[in-house]
Amino acid sequence: MGVLRAGGTHLARTGAKRRPLGRVWNLPAFTVYVREHRYTKGQLDKTGEFTISIPMGGIDAKINQICGMQSGYNIDKVQEAGLTLEEPEAIKTPGIKEYPLTLECRILYSQEQELPRIPKDIRERNYPQDVDGTAPLANRDAHTMYIGQIVAAYIIR
Ligand SMILES: Cc1cc2nc3c(=O)[nH]c(=O)nc-3n(C[C@H](O)[C@H](O)[C@H](O)COP(=O)(O)O)c2cc1C
Numbered sequence: 001m002g003v004l005r006a007g008g009t010h011l012a013r014t015g016a017k018r019r020p021l022g023r024v025w026n027l028p029a030f031t032v033y034v035r036e037h038r039y040t041k042g043q044l045d046k047t048g049e050f051t052i053s054i055p056m057g058g059i060d061a062k063i064n065q066i067c068g069m070q071s072g073y074n075i076d077k078v079q080e081a082g083l084t085l086e087e088p089e090a091i092k093t094p095g096i097k098e099y100p101l102t103l104e105c106r107i108l109y110s111q112e113q114e115l116p117r118i119p120k121d122i123r124e125r126n127y128p129q130d131v132d133g134t135a136p137l138a139n140r141d142a143h144t145m146y147i148g149q150i151v152a153a154y155i156i157r
Contacts, residue, residue: 028150030105033113033143037133039072044146048107049091052148053099056155063098069136090152100156105148113142 022029030052034041044050066081078085084097088104095102115127126138133141 022150024147025108027108028153029108029147030103030150031145031147033145035133035139035143036112036141037139041144043072044107044110047093049093050105050107050146050148051088051091051093051095052103052105053096054101054103055099056101060098071134071136086156088152089154095156097156102152102154102156103148103150104152106151107146108149109147110144112144115142 024031032050032052034044063081063083066075067077070077070080077083082098085094086097086102088094091104091106093104095104115123118127127140127142128138129140131139133139
């Protein structure tokens with residue numbers, strides 16, 4: 001966390017100066033985009049926080065298939081994917097042992113995308129209006145952007 005506070009992560013790019021990656025309003029931040037009818041969206045709006053869990057040393061295909069394609073409206077993903085929840089440090093949302101690089105985030109700001117402002121080809125590919133909002137991948141729903149302030153960052157051992 002000290003490294004993040006000090007601006008220790010950097011976006012690699014060409015150009016003159018080094019600028020820290022992942023800071024907004026001079027705070028360490030992580031931004032996520034969630035469609036309207038995701039179960040996840042209701043939870044973010046209700047709790048005002050989220051945890052990012054990043055795999056180290058490989059992706060587990062079963063975890064990704066269940067967490068990325070099934071909905072919390074229909075199943076208990078923790079149980080189905082065999083995830084081990086870990087006590088959080090600064091918020092109430094737990095981390096996941098199987099994906100140990102963990103960022104705990106408090107939501108500072110949210111804003112729904114305006115579909116008409118998205119380039120036409122991207123909009124048509126990613127927001128097909130003939131696909132219901134319950135579809136797991138591209139569908140008619142816009143994304144809401146959530147900027148989360150990173151309030152704890154660690155690796156679960
Ligand atoms: C690799 C991958 C990345 C995804 N990224 C997002 C995303 O950034 N935002 C989103 O709304 N859905 C995303 N999805 C789709 C959701 O994970 C999927 O619809 C899931 O069923 C939603 O579950 P929920 O209803 O419990 O929130 C992604 C799916 C995959 C496979």
